Amino acid sequence: MFHFFESRVDPFAHTPVGPPPGTVGGFIRSQLRPYRRWLPWLALVGLIAALTETALIFYSGRLIDLMAASGPQAFWANHHVEILLALGFILLIRPAVVTLNHLLLEQTLSSNLQEQVRWRAHHHLLSQSVGFFQNDFAGRLSSRVMQMGPAVQDSVHMSFEALWYSVTYVLGAIIILSQIDLRLAVPLALWVVGYAVFVWHVAGRVGIASERWAEARSRTSGRIVDAYSNIETVKLFSGGQQEQAYALSALRRLRLRFQKFLRMMTALAFGLNAINGVLIAIVVGPAIWLWTDGTVSLGEVAAAAALTIRLNGMSAWILWITVRLFENGGVIREGLQSIAAPHRITDRPDAITLPRRGAEIRIENLSHHYGKDMGGLSNITLTIPQGQRVGLVGRSGAGKSTLVNLLMRFHEVEEGRILIDGHPINAVTQDSVRAQIGMVSQDTSLLHRSVRDNILYGRPEATEAEVIRAAKQARAHDFIMGLQDHAGRRGYDTRVGERGVTLSGGQRQRIALARVILKDAPILILDEATSALDSAVEAQVQEALQDVMTGKTVIAIAHRLSTIARMDRIIVLDQGRIVQDGPHAALLQQGGLYADLWQRQSGGLLGTQSAVG
DSSP states (O other): OHHHHHTTOOTTSOOOSSOOOSSHHHHHHHHHGGGTTTHHHHHHHHHHHHHHHHHHHHHHHHHHHHHHHHHHHHHHHHHHHHHHHHHHIIIIIHHHHHHHHHIIIIIIIIHHHHHHHHHHHHHHHHTSOHHHHHTSOHHHHHHHHHHHHHHHHHHHHHIIIIIIHHHHHHHHHHHHHHHHOHHHHHHHHHHHHHHHHHHHHHHHHHHHHHHHHHHHHHHHHHHHHHHHHTHHHHHHTTOHHHHHHHHHHHHHHHHHHHHHHHHHHHHHHHHHHHHHHHHHHHHHHHHHHHHHTTSSOHHHHHHHHHHHHHHHHHHHHHHHHHHHHHHHHHHHHHHHHHHTOOOSSOOOTTOBOOOSSOOOEEEEEEEEOTTSSSSSEEEEEEEEOTTOEEEEEESTTSSHHHHHHHHTTSSOOSEEEEEETTEEGGGBOHHHHHHTEEEEOSSOOOOSSBHHHHHHTTOTTOOHHHHHHHHHHTTOHHHHHTOBOTTOOBGGGOBOOGGGTTSOHHHHHHHHHHHHHHHOOSEEEEESTTTTSOHHHHHHHHHHHHHHTTTSEEEEEOSSGGGTTTSSEEEEEETTEEEEEEOHHHHHHHOHHHHHHHHHOBTTBOOGGGOOO
């Protein structure tokens, strides 16, 4: 039975294209679309459940009147059929209605909605540009994704379970009191209006305080996760006290905002009790007066009192639910700052998959300054034929990383265009561009998974033999076989820690090389690919790279110019422009910047004044 209701909606079946709505209401409505055929049933069953509770209270008043009118001897004889029917309703129909309400609300809706929200948010964020993640805390982004699910699920759940139930109950109570005497229904209706105004006013203020509290939680989480993610740097520079102070300032602000929130809640308790006292006075008091006047029966007074006392207890629940809704609204609004942000880099509607035929790279009149007036690249025109190996050289800030990032389409080109095999990269899908490029960067990081999974990231469908072959080619197999993690996993099953922190820099680099070797992309980018290796291992890996580079279009960036001296061609960048282009020997004969950089090297490294970035 549970599985039947849980499987009415697949929360992962459909992922909308484009950013979600940026408003709380629009976002929640978009998340509820897969449930639209079940929402009317939720509303109907919830209505019946609320009316059932109201009817029970009304019937308790009738029961008192029947008992008073019949007396102990004649009560059962005169009313046993009615009593048995009422008992059957209480034992069978009421539990069935309540159970169905919970099955729809909890199994069909709540059990799916929370993870659906998280999945869609994660799916949208994964497609953001690299720059988007560089400008925010990973901890804050993950916190927003994780908090959004419960906030949306809780809001919808409470709207049906509490607000819809409460509205139905109040309307039922007003109708019942109006049937007893209109002079009892009118005061209740007026109280409901006043109570609604009070709740709306107070909950709005609480919602603002809650949003600020949620923002402070995200900031604090971001700062703490930032310290944990960079724990080696913290330890290396004895930065424990700095990180404590950095986190403490956020925690102090979080405490102050939480205290403001709690102050409001305490003030609410006083206001709520005062309003509840008014409710008893204006409904139960007139009911007793009407009984003394002979207008209503004792059972009707009991029903009015029971309805009022029940509503008195519900008022605190309704207020708490409303506050929670506003609080969740604050959490959702805060999360939407990231989750509803449009993608900065998107595929065109008519984008095609880049055919895997060749690997010629052509750059035409390329300029990119990151929206500024200076820096980046200026009017670059360059053709790299298929299979050519090119070294990229220049001082720090010359534009080497910018050129590579634009080729990978981590940023959109501001002017000019880049073509791969004759196809402009903005006319094909991003994934298909990156599928044809294998890259080993200077700052190598690994996923917190097994060594095997990290290598398989290059080509998930590869066999175990192909994984081992790639590792051997990267000179990684021997040290991998000697690995063991804290859980006792060995070899290729070893978990490498977050960003690969349990491995040395050289080990991480060689696993990254194995991943690229397994990918076997026609274009290979090496950004300081051997910078973390000792001389002996570097010589082995350089030898392996010579085999890997065979038949591929290669772009290599290196501080040690000796590592790229054997390239077919060397491009020298300076202040965002190509200043020299040719093979190593020819550039040395020309003199100029490349020859100057070569002469300044000490032990194969560029000097400080001309460090390559």
